Amino acid sequence: AQKVTQAQTEISVVEKEDVTLDCVYETRDTTYYLFWYKQPPSGELVFLIRRNSFDEQNEISGRYSWNFQKSTSSFNFTITASQVVDSAVYFCALRANFGNEKLTFGTGTRLTIIP
Amino acid sequence: DAGVIQSPRHEVTEMGQEVTLRCKPISGHDYLFWYRQTMMRGLELLIYFNNNVPIDDSGMPEDRFSAKMPNASFSTLKIQPSEPRDSAVYFCASSFREGHHEQYFGPGTRLTVT
Numbered sequence: 001a002q003k004v005t006q007a008q009t010e011i012s013v014v015e016k017e018d019v020t021l022d023c024v025y026e027t028r029d030t031t032y033y034l035f036w037y038k039q040p041p042s043g044e045l046v047f048l049i050r051r052n053s054f055d056e057q058n059e060i061s062g063r064y065s066w067n068f069q070k071s072t073s074s075f076n077f078t079i080t081a082s083q084v085v086d087s088a089v090y091f092c093a094l095r096a097n098f099g100n101e102k103l104t105f106g107t108g109t110r111l112t113i114i115p
Numbered sequence: 116d117a118g119v120i121q122s123p124r125h126e127v128t129e130m131g132q133e134v135t136l137r138c139k140p141i142s143g144h145d146y147l148f149w150y151r152q153t154m155m156r157g158l159e160l161l162i163y164f165n166n167n168v169p170i171d172d173s174g175m176p177e178d179r180f181s182a183k184m185p186n187a188s189f190s191t192l193k194i195q196p197s198e199p200r201d202s203a204v205y206f207c208a209s210s211f212r213e214g215h216h217e218q219y220f221g222p223g224t225r226l227t228v229t
Contacts, residue, residue, distance in 0.1 A: 035217060045206060045220035091158070095216060101146055102171065103218060105158045 002027045002096050006106035013082055014114045021077040021109045023092030032096035034075045040088040051075060087113045119221035121207050127227045133195040136224045138207030139188055148218060149182055149192050150206040164190065197228045
C-alpha cells in the first residue's frame with residue numbers, strides 16, 4: 001500500500017520569508033511518480049510538478065524548488081521569498097504500482113503568507 | 116487549450132433528490148477521474164475510466180453513486196437519492212497515458228444537500 005504524509009497541517013510565514021513544505025511517502029514499488037498540487041482559495045487544484053523515482057535531481061522553477069531524497073523517502077517543496085499569492089493548500093501525491101493510475105494524496109498543508 | 120470543464124459549479128438540492136454532475140475532459144486525454152473532497156476525509160478517488168471504460172470503482176461509497184462515460188469527451192457522476200453527507204466538492208480530472216500521467220483537475224462542483 002502507498003501512503004503520503006504531510007505532517008505540517010498549517011504554516012504561517014511573513015511575506016518574503018522562505019518556507020519549506022514537507023512530504024514523506026511510503027511505497028514498496030521501486031518505480032513511482034511524485035507530484036505537488038496547489039489549491040488556492042478559489043478551490044481548483046493546480047498541478048505544479050512531477051518527479052520520477054529514478055531521477056533524484058532537484059528542480060528549481062522561479063521561486064519554487066523541490067528536493068527529492070530517496071534515502072529518506074521525502075519530496076520537500078521550498079518557496080523562496082514568499083508572496084501573498086502563495087497562500088494556498090499544497091498537496092503532495094504519489095503514483096506507484098504501475099498499471100494503476102491511482103494517486104495517493106497527502107492531507108495537505110495550509111500555507112498562509114502574512115503581508 | 117481548454118482545461119477540464121465541470122458543470123454545474125454549484126448545486127444545492129434537497130435530500131432525496133437526484134443529482135447529476137458533468138465533466139468534459141481535456142481533448143485527447145484517455146483517463147478520467149472523479150474525486151470527492153471533504154474536510155473530514157480529504158481528497159478521495161471515487162472512480163476512474165480508461166478509454167471510456169471504468170477501471171476502478173472501489174472508491175464509490177455506495178450504490179447511490181454511479182458514473183458513466185458514454186464517449187471520450189463526456190462523463191457524469193450521479194447520486195440518487197442524495198443525502199446530506201454527500202455534501203462535498205466533486206472534482207473531475209483527466210490525464211494522458213502517453214504523457215507523464217499528471218492529472219489535470221477541473222474547477223470542481225460544490226454540492227450541498229439540505
